[in-house]
Amino acid sequence: MEARVLSPCGVIGSGFPESSFVRGLSMKPHVIACDGGSTDNGPAFLGAGKPNFSRSATKRDLKLMLQGRDSLSVPMIVGSCGTGGGDAGLEWARDICLEIAREEGLSFNLALVHGEQDKAYLKKRYKEGRIQALDPAPPLDEDIIENSTHIVGMMGDEPIAKALDEGADVVLTGRASDTSVFACHPVRMGADRGLAWHAAKILECGAACAVHRARPDGCFAWIRDDHFVVEPLNPQMYCTPQSVASHTLYENTDPYRITEPAGVLDTTRSAYSAESERAVRVAGSEFHTAERYSIKLEGAELVGYQSVIIGGVRDPMILKQLDSWLDGIREGFETRVQEIFPDRESPPAYQLTIRVFGRDAVMGTLEPESGRIPHEVGVLFEVTAEDQVSANTMAATLAHFALHYPVPEWGGLISTLAFPFTPAELEKGPVYRFNLNHVVYPDDPYEMFPTETMEVAN
């Protein structure tokens, strides 16, 4: 057997050279697949239901893929639509595809596989003890489920395969495991699961498995009976056994064991060898089926609204007592806040986060050199409150309060912070946090992922 998979790029909207994609089409793929999302860029995208990439950049990539698919009459799959993979992202991607189809006169059977989760369903599973924490995980209860802005389940290959079985030409999905999107069709064609999932793991990042990925680009895989071969689409790029082996390290805690809904991809026995100057052959990868099928959840909740202040400190007197000076600001501001909301019985709840760039803002508690006194630091004050007006009100007062906050060594009024902007405070908007690192044990791979189909005729 041979299953051929074309991955145009690591994430839809990031772009890829048209020449690479055309070359990929010439190698006669059985399927064109691409990932559309991630948790990497933070909880704001899932939380707000907004995509990371622009509509126009996404449309450009989708148009080439839909036209390429049409020219070969092969299925096309896009996973985790709209970054977070919730319903808003899926509808956004659907509308772009429908617009392209109208403009280009394309017809196809479209399936939308939803990944957004119903809160009542999740609460039921929680009560049944069928939601389990991974390590580490934030605490979970029914209120946390209820207060999440969006929760998605990361689907496996099965709901996507079902959509293809039922005649879909184009499958857009909500949140899906990055690999499912690529493993799905080869597994359907009868490929060995160890090889299919390992090839998928490499394909999901486009040309990231190449030695030097100069720009976002694509990758091609041939999955055969006892091995698979991967090659970057761009003739300027090449893979080596080391570069392909290295790819299992990327964004994984354990490079040898990668967990999927149905089991674990085990690369302990994988052997990597050069197939040509640009292509690499991989054999020996295994897939171990899990005792229980599990779906990973991702959730985001609204923390509050922020207003922030950036200021620099160059005064050696302040720098040598920076922590106590900042503690003084923090405490003094607590009292000052009482005075600025005279119309309220008590001031709104807020949280003040202070980061010191030049010292430990980047690494926090992991920083081994946090004791050193730098010659200057950047201080970032973040006021988080339950509404934007309160956050802005408090930040404006804090900027002035901190600017003149004294140190004992200097007599007279001082100006302590170098502000690069005026006004000093910046409205940052809503802030979200990830609130789930859990798995659900469903009855089957399909119950969490309802599918709608439509015939697109132009």
Add this chain to the structure above:
Amino acid sequence: MAALGELAKLIRSKNAGPFNLTFDVMFDEEETYRRVVESNVLTKEVFCRLYNLAEEKVLLVHHDAARAIKISIPRPVFSCDLEDGDCYGGQQFGPLVGLEVPDA
């Protein structure tokens, strides 16, 4: 003596999902990879001392095919929580760059 950053092809850190961080130290040459592994310059113990962590929290793997030393830890603060300063986790490897590796 040479700094780890001079010997490695790439030292990087990155989120492995929002709740874990992972560090990759990768080498071009088999010989350099072996030299660093055998020097014990980068072990669980060294990493924990540097990053102020308990050893049971740390996974360290020698990946021979990738010629890489890989270390994974739970994030002290989850990605993008209010106290987190590095959403992608991409700038956590700095303290590893200057580790001194003795001559073979």
